[in-house]
Amino acid sequence: MPDSKPLGKIAIVGGGISGVTLAIALLHRGLDVDIFEQAARFGEIGAGVAFNPAAARAMKVCSSDVYDAFEKVATRNQGEDKQSVWFDWVDAHNDTEVGKQEYAFSISNEFGANAVHRAHFLDELVKHVPEGVTHFGKHLDTIEELEDGKLKLRFHDGTDTTADAVIGCDGIKSKVRTWMMGADSPCAPPVYTHKYAYRGLIPMDKARKELGDDLAQNAKMHMGQDGHVLTFPVNKGATMNVVAFKVDPGQWPSDTKLTLPSEKSHVYKDFKDFGATVHKIIDMLEPNLDCWAIYDTGDHPMPYYNKGRVVVVGDAGHATSPHHGAGAGMCIEDSAIMAELLNDPRVAEAGHKGFDAAFQAYSEQRLERTQWLVQSSRRSGDLYEWRAEGVGKDFKKIEEECRSRDEKLWNGQVKDYIEEAKALLTKHLK
Numbered sequence: 130m131p132d133s134k135p136l137g138k139i140a141i142v143g144g145g146i147s148g149v150t151l152a153i154a155l156l157h158r159g160l161d162v163d164i165f166e167q168a169a170r171f172g173e174i175g176a177g178v179a180f181n182p183a184a185a186r187a188m189k190v191c192s193s194d195v196y197d198a199f200e201k202v203a204t205r206n207q208g209e210d211k212q213s214v215w216f217d218w219v220d221a222h223n224d225t226e227v228g229k230q231e232y233a234f235s236i237s238n239e240f241g242a243n244a245v246h247r248a249h250f251l252d253e254l255v256k257h258v259p260e261g262v263t264h265f266g267k268h269l270d271t272i273e274e275l276e277d278g279k280l281k282l283r284f285h286d287g288t289d290t291t292a293d294a295v296i297g298c299d300g301i302k303s304k305v306r307t308w309m310m311g312a313d314s315p316c317a318p319p320v321y322t323h324k325y326a327y328r329g330l331i332p333m334d335k336a337r338k339e340l341g342d343d344l345a346q347n348a349k350m351h352m353g354q355d356g357h358v359l360t361f362p363v364n365k366g367a368t369m370n371v372v373a374f375k376v377d378p379g380q381w382p383s384d385t386k387l388t389l390p391s392e393k394s395h396v397y398k399d400f401k402d403f404g405a406t407v408h409k410i411i412d413m414l415e416p417n418l419d420c421w422a423i424y425d426t427g428d429h430p431m432p433y434y435n436k437g438r439v440v441v442v443g444d445a446g447h448a449t450s451p452h453h454g455a456g457a458g459m460c461i462e463d464s465a466i467m468a469e470l471l472n473d474p475r476v477a478e479a480g481h482k483g484f485d486a487a488f489q490a491y492s493e494q495r496l497e498r499t500q501w502l503v504q505s506s507r508r509s510g511d512l513y514e515w516r517a518e519g520v521g522k523d524f525k526k527i528e529e530e531c532r533s534r535d536e537k538l539w540n541g542q543v544k545d546y547i548e549e550a551k552a553l554l555t556k557h558l559k
Contacts (some may be wrong), residue, residue, distance in 0.1 A: 136295030147443030148298030154468035177370035184458025198253035207346035303445035
């Protein structure tokens with residue numbers, strides 16, 4: 130590990146995939162980092178998450194440790210002829226026999242479908258965070274600037290700490306975002322997208338027996354009216370991950386919880402008009418399962434990502450719905466760019482003003498791409514559910530638009546973004 134540079138202490142708020150990836154990237158560059166996580170231990174909720182080619186390139190920039198952790202848990206499609214396929218899209222209605230759905234189209238890239246179990250990926254990442262870096266049970270209350278220029282973080286347990294810069298990686302309910310924008314700002318709370326999802330994990334042996342090898346072992350997007358079901362392998366092919374999305378014209382019933390307990394009978398009711406294949410998938414789910422509200426920050430996007438030496442990264446700044454399978458990958462892009470900016474020797478030379486300039490450069494470079502993702506993900510969910518204006522159930526139009534949107538994400542070149550950010554850094558340092 131390189132010698133520590135006199136950049137000052139960086140406090141990362143949040144110890145999920147975003148915060149830990151950024152911490153590893155900064156530690157790899159010899160920077161002084163502490164993670165403050167509100168939970169009692171590391172842990173991710175949810176099951177499968179996918180990474181695209183742009184995210185993989187960003188992992189390598191962050192640190193080879195990040196990419197190696199990903200490779201240890203990544204699961205690809207199991208069929209030899211499906212290695213480059215991102216998803217197969219099929220019509221989930223009208224099939225009276227399992228596996229007899231109408232095939233619509235496939236979209237491929239050089240990387241294929243690369244899914245990880247969130248918790249397993251985080252387990253691998255945290256092996257690269259040294260003892261003493263992470264402080265648990267630290268629920269952020271507020272941040273204040275002291276007379277000497279330091280930033281004081283106050284926590285719910287009555288403790289506090291000081292740092293030279295604060296990076297919020299604290300997710301969709303970000304306290305750092307709320308502090309930056311003000312509690313009364315429409316940018317502060319996330320918003321309900323009027324979709325929710327049931328999530329489940331099915332043993333692959335059982336899925337193969339009931340669905341056949343192709344449907345069980347390769348990534349599928351089962352399109353339907355006002356709902357869709359996606360499946361893909363995780364756990365190195367030992368498990369089939371299921372996420373069943375449904376449109377909800379009403380309001381989410383809880384003001385405090387984004388996940389509520391549910392049961393399989395609700396899934397049957399929501400997908401009663403779907404065909405035999407989707408019903409067979411539901412048959413295999415556990416009797417009791419969770420229902421997840423799909424929230425994002427799309428109604429009132431942040432106008433900027435930093436306020437002086439406080440900045441938000443990942444979902445804290447641009448939480449997205451999951452319909453592109455790109456939210457976690459975008460967090461890793463953010464981390465790569467942030468790490469390279471803070472590693473620039475000019476930032477350390479400028480002291481506190483260096484942090485300010487680096488965070489401003491980061492904000493300006495990331496704003497357009499990350500907020501485009503939030504809106505495009507909403508549109509993609511509507512495409513899968515035949516709700517997109519001007520498209521409906523026209524599979525050719527769905528394919529053309531999905532392909533165009535996906536390729537814009539996949540073709541992202543993190544090294545180009547870093548160069549753009551460094552040019553902005555030069556401007557702000559002047």
